[in-house]
Amino acid sequence: MNVQARSAQDPVKVQLPHTPLPAYYADEAEHTRYLRRIFDDTAPDYDRIERVLALGSGPWYRRTALQRAGLAEGAQVLDVGIGTGLVAREALALIGPRGQLVGVDPSPGMMGEVALPGVELVTGRAEALPRPDASADFLSLGYALRHISDVGAAFDEFHRVLRPGARLLILEISKPESAWGTAALKAYMRTVVPVIARVVARRKSTTPELWRFYWDTIEACIAPATVMDALRAAGFVDVRRHVELGVFSEYTATRGH
Numbered sequence: 001m002n003v004q005a006r007s008a009q010d011p012v013k014v015q016l017p018h019t020p021l022p023a024y025y026a027d028e029a030e031h032t033r034y035l036r037r038i039f040d041d042t043a044p045d046y047d048r049i050e051r052v053l054a055l056g057s058g059p060w061y062r063r064t065a066l067q068r069a070g071l072a073e074g075a076q077v078l079d080v081g082i083g084t085g086l087v088a089r090e091a092l093a094l095i096g097p098r099g100q101l102v103g104v105d106p107s108p109g110m111m112g113e114v115a116l117p118g119v120e121l122v123t124g125r126a127e128a129l130p131r132p133d134a135s136a137d138f139l140s141l142g143y144a145l146r147h148i149s150d151v152g153a154a155f156d157e158f159h160r161v162l163r164p165g166a167r168l169l170i171l172e173i174s175k176p177e178s179a180w181g182t183a184a185l186k187a188y189m190r191t192v193v194p195v196i197a198r199v200v201a202r203r204k205s206t207t208p209e210l211w212r213f214y215w216d217t218i219e220a221c222i223a224p225a226t227v228m229d230a231l232r233a234a235g236f237v238d239v240r241r242h243v244e245l246g247v248f249s250e251y252t253a254t255r256g257h
C-alpha cells in the first residue's frame with residue numbers, strides 16, 4: 001500500500017499519493033524531473049486535449065465545484081498546480097474584480113500558457129509553497145494531487161498559508177468503486193485517450209504518454225478515505241468528499257480557528 005506512516009505517533013501522515021511507477025521513473029528525484037519534462041513538453045497541447053477529452057471536467061464543472069466549495073466574491077485565492085489556468089479562469093469569474101488570485105506551479109511551460117490578466121504566477125511546489133502564512137482565504141488544487149511527492153507536507157503547507165476559517169478544494173479523478181467501472185475507465189484511458197491525444201496533439205510523442213501516465217497514476221492512487229484522513233491530520237476540519245459521475249472527487253475542508 002502506498003500509505004507511509006512517518007512515525008508510530010503520527011500514523012495518518014501520508015507521503016506518496018500513489019505507488020511508484022517504475023515504467024516512467026526510477027526514483028523520486030527522477031519522478032520530479034519526469035513531471036517537469038512531461039508538463040513542460042505538453043503544455044502547448046494541454047488545453048486543446050483537455051477540451052476534447054473533458055470527461056466532464058471542463059469549465060462548467062470546475063466553476064460549479066468552486067461554487068460548491070464556497071468560493072465567494074472578493075476572495076484571495078491560491079491556486080496550487082495552476083497549470084495553464086483552467087481552474088484559475090473559473091475562480092476569477094467568481095471572485096470578481098475585488099478578488100485576487102495567485103497561481104503556483106513547478107512547470108514554467110504550463111504557466112507560460114496562462115493568459116489571465118491580473119494573476120500573479122509563482123514557480124513552486126505544493127510541498128513548499130512560496131507564500132506567507134495566513135495569506136489566502138481559499139486554496140484550490142486541480143488534478144495535481146497525484147503529482148505531489150509528499151501529500152502530508154503539502155497539506156501542512158495548505159494549512160499554513162490559509163487564514164482561519166478559509167476553505168480548501170481539491171479536485172481529483174478517482175478510480176470507480178466497482179470493478180467493471182474501473183475496467184471501463186481503464187480501457188477508455190489506456191486505448192481511446194492516447195489515440196485521440198495522438199491525433200489532436202502537436203507534440204506527437206509526449207502528449208499520448210502524458211495521458212497513459214494519467215491513468216496509471218489514477219489506478220495507483222491512495223484511496224479517498226486516506227486523502228480525507230491526511231487532511232484531518234494536517235488540522236483541517238469539516239472534511240468532506242463530493243463525487244460526480246463516480247469518478248470526479250471534490251474534497252473540501254475548512255482551516256480551523
Ligand SMILES: C[S@@+](CC[C@H](N)C(=O)[O-])C[C@H]1O[C@@H](n2cnc3c(N)ncnc32)[C@H](O)[C@@H]1O
Pocket residue numbers: 035039080081082083084085086087104105106107110124125126127141142143144147148149
Ligand atoms: C494535470 S495539470 C492540472 C492543471 C490545472 N489545475 C487544471 O485543472 O487543468 C497538473 C499540474 O500540476 C503541476 N504539478 C506537478 N507537481 C506539482 C507539485 N509538486 N506541486 C504543485 N503542482 C504540481 C504540473 O506542473 C501541472 O501543471
